[in-house]
Amino acid sequence: MKKLILAGLVSLALVGCGGSDKAEQAEATSNQTEASKDLGLTPKQINDGVETILKDAFSQISSDQAVKDWNTPIVVQDDMFVVNFSPALSLDGGIAKNGNVYEMKYSALAAQATPEEMMFFAFHAGALARTLSPELDKEQSAGEVVKLLSDVVTKASETKEVANNEVAIGKIVYKVGANPDKGILTLTVVPSE
Structure with missing residues (x-):
């Protein structure tokens, strides 16, 4: 499974998550400021950008094979949201009073997830980085998240111990944790302070 995850991460880095032009995404982040304590986008804006x-990206790498439709509804309740992609993969986060997301956390039960689900996790995380940092080169933002995921998964697999690391990309911090005993992989996304 480790090889499949790493292959997916490498594929994601090579494709660069595709994406729309920077000008198209700049509008979505026009309300983000230097001093903001949130990610600058609502759950819907994030979902639309990632989608x-x-x-x-999927059209570039799988032109002759069907790709599962992962467009899963966002459940918003009060000051939080949840997206359940599958029983083994979810995304949840907090919503500030202004409607913007202030924190997001992917949770993958890697021991129960299919290779397709783990590949999707990597693609979605890279696409999220592109959505949250449209001002950066797409390979830079997506590639750094992919490298972070790959490094943490590799370290946890090799040492058989919990591995954690983080990286700041633009105004966003990505924190990855892998617990090989429990088979859990998490990615937390917060604004840099």
Whole structure:
């Protein structure tokens, strides 16, 4: 399974998550400021940006095979949201009073997830990086998240111990944790302080 995950991560880095032009995504982040304590986008804006990038990326790498439709509804309740992609893969987060997301966390039960689900996790995380940092080169933002995921998964697989690491990309911090005993992989996304 480790080889499949790493292959998916490498594929994601090579494709660069596809995506729309920077000008198209700049509008979605026009309300983000230097001093913001949130990610600058609502759950819907994040979902729309990621979906656009994923559709483009999947069309580039799988033109002759069907790709599962991962467009899963966002459940928003009060100050939080949840997206259950599958029983083994979910995304949840907090919503600030202004409607913007202030934190997101992917949770993957890697021991129960299919290779397709783990591949999707990597693609979705890379597309999220592109959505949250449209001002950066697409290979830079998606590639750094992919490298972070790959490094943490590799370290946890080799040492058989919990591995954690984080990287700041633009105004966003990505924190990855892998627990090989429990088979859990997490990616937390927060604004840099």
